[in-house]
Amino acid sequence: MSTQKELISxxxxxxxxxxxxxxxxxxxxxxxxxPFNGEKRYVKGAMGCxxxxxxxxxxxxxxxxxxxxxxxxxxxxxxxxASILRYRLKNLRVAIxxxxxxxxxxxxxxxxxxxxxxxxxxxQPYNSRAYQVFEVSE
Ligand SMILES: Cc1ncc(C[n+]2csc(CCOP(=O)(O)OP(=O)(O)O)c2C)c(N)n1
Ligand SMILES: [Mg+2]
Numbered sequence: 211m212s213t214q215k216e217l218i219s220x221x222x223x224x225x226x227x228x229x230x231x232x233x234x235x236x237x238x239x240x241x242x243x244x245p246f247n248g249e250k251r252y253v254k255g256a257m258g259c260x261x262x263x264x265x266x267x268x269x270x271x272x273x274x275x276x277x278x279x280x281x282x283x284x285x286x287x288x289x290x291x292a293s294i295l296r297y298r299l300k301n302l303r304v305a306i307x308x309x310x311x312x313x314x315x316x317x318x319x320x321x322x323x324x325x326x327x328x329x330x331x332x333x334q335p336y337n338s339r340a341y342q343v344f345e346v347s348e
Contacts, residue, residue: 235314258287
């Protein structure tokens with residue numbers, strides 16, 4: 211299992227987004243330290259709102275948008291997944307980074323595992339064109 215930083219670096223190389231939008235906490239911190247030639251944006255306060263912000267960005271632009279969100283923040287704004295599935299934009303990719311905890315603020319366990327099944331799609335575990343769950347070690 212890779213670290214979050216390794217995963218984000220890999221995603222930036224493979225998805226080749228024009229813009230990457232990172233959620234708060236460890237994701238923003240890691241993203242800041244990873245070299246990337248495109249546009250970097252951070253949603254450092256509003257927990258989970260990166261989903262709606264990313265969707266809005268992709269709806270209003272031709273740019274390829276990559277959203278990075280943690281398991282805890284996903285729980286906070288899970289309803290945004292419904293909107294993301296409604297549009298299924300070709301230029302939006304959402305990576306849900308599951309470290310099973312609120313790592314930025316004490317490391318308490320999240321309840322993400324209880325909704326993982328709800329996020330599966332067409333019988334595929336976790337995956338759809340709209341979003342994907344990645345497990346990371348820390
Ligand atoms: C509405 C709201 N509640 C609580 C917080 C405090 N907070 C900041 S980061 C964080 C944990 C985020 O968890 P996750 O998205 O899993 O990211 P990780 O910390 O694991 O990288 C919390 C609870 C906040 N910023 N906003
Ligand atoms: Mg987390």
